[in-house]
Amino acid sequence: MTSSSSIKDSLFMKALRREPTERRPMWLMRQAGRYLPEYRATRAKAGSFLKLAGNPELACEVTLQPIERYGFDAAILFSDILILPHAMGLGLGFQAGEGPYFERPVRTPDDVAALPTPDPKDDTGYVMEAVRLIRRDLPEGTPLIGFAGSPWTVATYMIEGRSSKDFANAKKLLLGAPEAAHQLMNHLADTTADYLAAQVEAGADALMIFDSWGGALSPTLYRDYSLASQQRIVDRLKERCPDTPLILFGKGCGQHLELLADTGCQGLGVDWTMDLSEARERVGHRVALQGNLDPAVLLTSPEIIQAETRRVLDSFGDGPGHIFNLGHGITPEVPPEHVEVLVETVRSRTF
Template sequence: MSAPTLQNDVFLRALARQPTEYTPVWLMRQAGRYLPEYNATRARAGSFLGLAKNPDYATEVTLQPLARFPLDAAILFSDILTIPDAMGLGLSFETGEGPRFARPLRTEADVAALTAPDMNELRYVFDAVTQIRRELAGKVPLIGFSGSPWTLACYMVEGAGSSDYRTVKTMMYQRPDLMHRILEINAEAVAVYLNAQIQAGAQVVMIFDSWGGVLADGLFQEFSLAYTRKALAKLIRENDGRSVPSVVFTKGGGLWIDDIADLGCDAIGLDWTVNLGKARERVGDRVALQGNLDPMTLFGGEDRIRSEVVRTLDSFGNHPGHVFNLGHGISQFTPPEAVVTLVDAVHQHSRGLRG
């Protein structure tokens, strides 16, 4: 799609490991329940799915944090479970309980019947991407995203979130053939889905491997990493004459930074348990790094927020290739004024580092 000239490309330059005048910042889950305006829009939509599946509402809430804070990127408002929903698993969101599938994959027959989703079922996502790009008018880049093949499979087999992943791990250990079939279908679907977002206007794509960290070493490589690699290998790398970078975030993936850096992505998202400086030394110039402030820091008060931002930025040092973010999604209980402090501290201190 043709679009206005990008007014702020600092995020894209950081992902390309090019020098920037300051460190760009955006927040995972930046359009969310910590903002009163989001809650008002969600109430008008009637439900989370009513919000996510309506391009007008999705556009509205995507833009809300940018009206409040001088963030350096927008991220599509959607959910990681759109793909299995389009596969007919019956997604719903119960208040206070999170996502639930009415028809989880539990038997050999369930897995045999699984097919890739019809992308027309996800047209609302692509329409939202196009509409958001138009409304952004070149202000900042737009990030599209998907869950990873493994993370999607966890929800598809468990039927909901889990504390021990017993159901999905039982299938993985007892019937790895079934698990590999699910993951193969998911990897293909993730690639097609992200490419459709790119064609609709997403300028960066991110894969959230939210549950990769629940796997043992060796099994992570077999059941998560291998299928994220398959999805990445099929992604469109250039659109509208500009490269389309990719980011992979594995919560609990600090052990496998080197493996993730070799996936073929442009950047790795790090959770808050990882030392940013040591991670930079490990990956060298292979990838950019994104992260990785503990989201709970935002409850520490202005002085502590600023000191933790300084510590994080100083840990990475005055090097290209850093995007500031939280180490996971922002808490719904976060006071918005804490985000004002955070963004200001990132921009102010990183300009000083560059100076």
């Protein structure tokens, strides 16, 4: 069992508090994934992605795999951003080559009004059990990150019924039925806050919200729906888990960095479309920054990986408050040995 003091003094947690560390802490989004042969073996044993995510013992196993292989400075719970709508009875499934889909999408105000409120300890109890198992089995001093999708990002899948390129149905709801859209965002924000607070109670040391599709919205719609719903979550978590740091990650949301920093979160994930030097200049010392190597770099060569990794480190510059990560999730085609090159390059940089 890891002591709370060793977690608090970990490189990852110190960086989130913008305290000096002897080297940059690092972890990777989607670090437990298909690029690892051991993950593929466990997933084959489970039978499907959803069965893997729904089995606490196997979810624990794959969460620990990249920690055992690379010794990352933080683990992230193996789960999915669509667990909450799945618990609401929308019929989540995964189609090979197509991604997630819902059998019963939410399209009308009546659909929104009919959504139930899942109990995080009952309807998603398997997630909390996975958190407990991971927390028990992680190496001493390794923090565990719990997570959820942002209300807007989760809503796009609920409304469209599957992945989308233009989010036409979702935007139609925001623009054509704003009252129902706000009701949906508030419902998702409140259930997400409950879900994340339950992860903390089960053993998560930090939290992260993934807003994968915030960049698809106009500035007005972003502020009114995506940002407002994330703010609602931040406010509720500050009341319930005031000592648990929260990282907000918005893909394609560089124009909104200052607004995100003003929410009261402790860290901001930055995608690869912005230099960290610019992000740091814009948010100052309000938050830690996490990122932001383009995942495609890991498909190249060791020499390019080293050069691009150093470029990211140099872009942030010296001083505290940086957690090295990718600008989005690691892709399945990445050779595991390329991740080793990345890890060694980051760890060789002291400051």
